[in-house]
Amino acid sequence: MTFKVVHYINQFYAGIGGEEKADHRPEVREGMVGPGMAFQRAFGKEAEIASTVICGDTYFNENLATATSEIIAMIEKYSPDVVICGPAFNAGRYGVACGAVAEAVSDRLGVPVVSGMYPENPGVDMYRKYAYIIETANSAVGMRKAVKPMAKLALRLARSEKIGSPKEEGYIPMGIRKNMFTDERGSKRAVKMLVKKLKGEEYITEYPMPVFDRVSPSAAIKDITKAKIAIVSSGGPVPKGNPDHIESSSASKYGRYSLQDIDDLNSENSETAHGGYDPVYANNDLDRVIPVDVLKEMEKAGDIGSLHEYWYSTVGNGTSVANSKKYAAEIAEDLHAHGVNAVILTST
Amino acid sequence: MVKEIEKTGLPVVHMCTVVPISLTVGANRIVPTVAIPHPLGDPSLSEDEEKKLRRKLVEKALQSLQTEIDAQTVFD
Structure with a gap:
């Protein structure tokens, strides 16, 4: 018997286009498209990609509920035995x-369902509980x-085989605990682990502690008309010409730029360095990414105490969590040094 | 970035379009915005109307910064 597969991909992998086509609405095509060919080769005769469902990443993320329903209706028509999504690598919107x-x-x-993503893709934290997500590299390479x-894994699921542990199958842990029998009782295994730990040898815990990476909310501003507000953005807003050459993806730096002589951002004085979304709207009027015009007016009117003299910018596209943390820590230090009281952080 | 700055004691409002990502990342004050390529604007509007829209969003952001919260809050 040949299993039926439906494949979900975005507009880029379907060859429809890049960011300028990211608002492409869901469509379905018979058979395989783009990366589907590689999957079909891997399936051999055992499974066949019956159809490919395609949707633009921006359309999907801006219409999460309706896009999902439209796509599910398309998939349902083909009554697949298994569905493949992506892989999305480190593309955030595609991962979501x-x-x-x-x-x-x-x-x-x-x-x-089987998907594939780089562990730092936001789609992993949001959905790993619900799907097998194979750990991939961070790009289509x-x-x-x-x-x-x-x-x-898709074939094993289609055959209704028993699925092994995340390590055996290569998927990202879903946070599910399964009972199993072992030859040694728990106390013995625990002591063995402890001895290894004391010796400084490698050991594998049977119950990794969850990481709670949360920060409690800071206290609210009491009097906004006395507060100094700063603008930070991961949307890549930079002065015209991108003087620090911040990269359009996987940014290796952030920039700090003066607002002293600027009351309004426009296509003459500023642009975005960000890749991964259509930059036209930002390049025509960067106030659409960081609201400098409005905040300057509010500063003049006394609605806020003041607008901090610099804005800080990096590009969030594919930039590693470790780097983002490092940039933000440095930015925070500078904000404190300048007596800033609160921050507006915009993302694209 | 939001968390790293907030950790130092400054209140941060995250203005973004894909709210579920912001919630997952752990922003505490969230103001949903217009669209991914133009969070604080809408090119289909006249310049005047667009600025009004932007002002409304900024006012909401400032309001969130003046609101005491003890958990993640989306200011719709």
């Missing part, structure tokens, strides 16, 4: 789309390496 589709396929259709375990 793949995760949301995966959750809905599993929830509403009861069909198993890792396509071949991603397809193999994704296709393998």
